[in-house]
Amino acid sequence: MVSPSQILASPQESWHQIADFRSDLALRTKCGLDKSLPCRFVDRLNHAGTSVRLPEAIAQALAEVRSTVSPHLSFTAPPLATGCALERYDFIGPKAAHDFIRIGLFTGIHGDEPAGPIAATRLLAQLIRQPHLATGYHLTVYPTINPHGLAAGTRHDEAGFDLNREFWKESSRPVVKLLEQELRAARFQGIIALHADDTCEGLYGYAHGRLLNEELLRPALRASGQHLPMDQRPLIDGFAADEGVIHFCFPGVLSAPADQHPAPFDIILETPAKAPDDLQAAAMVDGVLAILAEYRRFIAFGGDL
Numbered sequence: 630m631v632s633p634s635q636i637l638a639s640p641q642e643s644w645h646q647i648a649d650f651r652s653d654l655a656l657r658t659k660c661g662l663d664k665s666l667p668c669r670f671v672d673r674l675n676h677a678g679t680s681v682r683l684p685e686a687i688a689q690a691l692a693e694v695r696s697t698v699s700p701h702l703s704f705t706a707p708p709l710a711t712g713c714a715l716e717r718y719d720f721i722g723p724k725a726a727h728d729f730i731r732i733g734l735f736t737g738i739h740g741d742e743p744a745g746p747i748a749a750t751r752l753l754a755q756l757i758r759q760p761h762l763a764t765g766y767h768l769t770v771y772p773t774i775n776p777h778g779l780a781a782g783t784r785h786d787e788a789g790f791d792l793n794r795e796f797w798k799e800s801s802r803p804v805v806k807l808l809e810q811e812l813r814a815a816r817f818q819g820i821i822a823l824h825a826d827d828t829c830e831g832l833y834g835y836a837h838g839r840l841l842n843e844e845l846l847r848p849a850l851r852a853s854g855q856h857l858p859m860d861q862r863p864l865i866d867g868f869a870a871d872e873g874v875i876h877f878c879f880p881g882v883l884s885a886p887a888d889q890h891p892a893p894f895d896i897i898l899e900t901p902a903k904a905p906d907d908l909q910a911a912a913m914v915d916g917v918l919a920i921l922a923e924y925r926r927f928i929a930f931g932g933d934l
């Protein structure tokens with residue numbers, strides 16, 4: 630039996646067509662693949678898009694995840710008008726007594742921050758090995774939101790936009806429009822964005838002025854702190870900070886629709902960009918896992934948050 634991780638999408642196919650291809654066998658037949666062989670179709674596609682080559686470390690790690698057999702993982706890549714595709718990995722953990730908690734994890738929105746996509750890939754690989762870490766969770770991971778930027782090593786996208794200032798303001802950027810649709814449809818209960826900052830002295834995060842976010846961010850920073858120091862300054866990135874927690878929020882950052890109630894938890898985790906990517910990624914993975922563990926405790930104790 631072929632794993633859902635091997636559900637592959639051609640950039641020519643629409644999002645809805647891709648969603649229909651949940652039958653592994655049908656897809657493999659469609660792809661003309663020998664059903665007894667590992668699916669290599671993905672290797673012939675550059676999944677960030679036809680015109681973009683991602684940095685090798687990211688491309689290779691993602692290709693490995695896609696080719697790993699796991700009943701928990703599926704992959705789609707709806708195409709964008711820019712010649713890229715929006716890579717999306719859905720990891721559905723083992724069942725719990727409650728409904729699946731839907732979490733969106735977003736990385737690579739700034740192309741000069743490769744640690745996020747590496748962390749997202751490592752997280753998926755770890756969850757494939759240890760699915761119990763995501764028990765009760767449905768994680769949707771978007772590791773390479775700005776593939777042109779990642780390929781060029783630039784913060785901005787190919788048209789010079791900072792994509793993380795474009796949300797919910799009728800942006801012209803195709804990936805922002807598609808992500809807004811995804812955010813509306815999924816109604817995530819939690820949104821986690823991973824970033825790196827080349828001006829900070831250590832780990833910190835944005836809690837957007839909400840207590841729940843802060844209660845999740847602090848354990849995430851503690852877990853990440855096993856790998857990298859915390860930024861203890863009272864002023865980070867120009868904002869007042871309290872032990873690495875900033876309450877301010879930029880307008881236009883990737884977030885849930887304003888009319889979503891109850892609002893999801895919404896956390897931005899920042900690593901020091903000058904630290905080795907490996908350490909940043911390790912800090913990010915442990916930070917995300919800490920958020921999942923902590924939010925599960927909230928659900929268990931608090932019921933509907």
Ligand SMILES: [Zn+2]
Binds near residue numbers: 739742823824825
């Ligand atoms: Zn960033």
